[in-house]
Amino acid sequence: MKRDSRLSSVLHALLHMAEHDGPMTSEALSKCLGTNPVVVRRTMGLLREAGLVASDRGHAGGWRIAVDLANVTLRQLHDALGEPAVFAIGNRHETPDCLVEQAVNAALDTAFAEAEALLLERFAEITLADLAADFARRHAARRAQRG
Amino acid sequence: MKRDSRLSSVLHALLHMAEHDGPMTSEALSKCLGTNPVVVRRTMGLLREAGLVASDRGHAGGWRIAVDLANVTLRQLHDALGEPAVFAIGNRHETPDCLVEQAVNAALDTAFAEAEALLLERFAEITLADLAADFARRHAARRAQRG
């Protein structure tokens, strides 16, 4: 299965935007992420629908963060992306007639639901500001190491 | 992403085998699972390597369970299948140079690791005997419902 890396991508993009003065174009972000401008627009468009970023066309246009970094959690970003499926493992059929399969599905579903709940809980605890701070810490550490 | 449904499949197969006297052929299991005999062999072969099932060729051959149902957990089955990736979501690059991406990855990896640990913990708590009992319960319930 090919993994959905959009959450990772938008986080990278958002932190980049946070460090940057003024709006950033899809072109600039795509170069940064090593992808394509249209992919950036497609993904960032979902964040715009959620009100997390804003975009402007034309000269001096591009993408800007529309909210306070401290008020945006990874959970909100996950939701903005359409709550994509978390697991690469799943049941063969969702609503089987076979009682054996029903018993199997029930057991697996419970375990998956608990794990997903924990994941989303952790996501809800992490804000963009936390990540920005972590980045600043790493940045300082690298500078110290070099000099 | 296409989900890996092998765990669900082998559970279905194993419970079926548990209810059945004597070995079951790949052909019979594949009809039950709605798949192909070769897929069954391929998947069950992994369980055989882990010592959970045994296979015999020729007349009256097929697959049999090689261990006590109460001693096999979902975790063991997951491991036998090669510990496939649990998540459909992941980082863009695993070991990026960019410090922003490193900060992002670190945060996501921690959350994913915790969720995976919980999932595997739950898997380790559930035995095939538990599932067989749950099946029996559902079976009785259906019979009661029917009169």
Next chain:
DNA sequence: GGGATATGTAACATATGAAGTTACATGAAA
């Protein structure tokens, strides 16, 4: 106004990987 620049979006192409399929070798039982 008109050219330049940026997003918005549809349509199509590519890449990856799970699952399915075909073909044939190997081995065991009758």
Next chain:
DNA sequence: TTTCATGTAACTTCATATGTTACATATCCC
């Protein structure tokens, strides 16, 4: 020695995340 079953390689199919092309639309600057 025929039949039935697994073992396995090679190939095909299918789903889908991502990448790409093309063009419409909106905005800014001159």
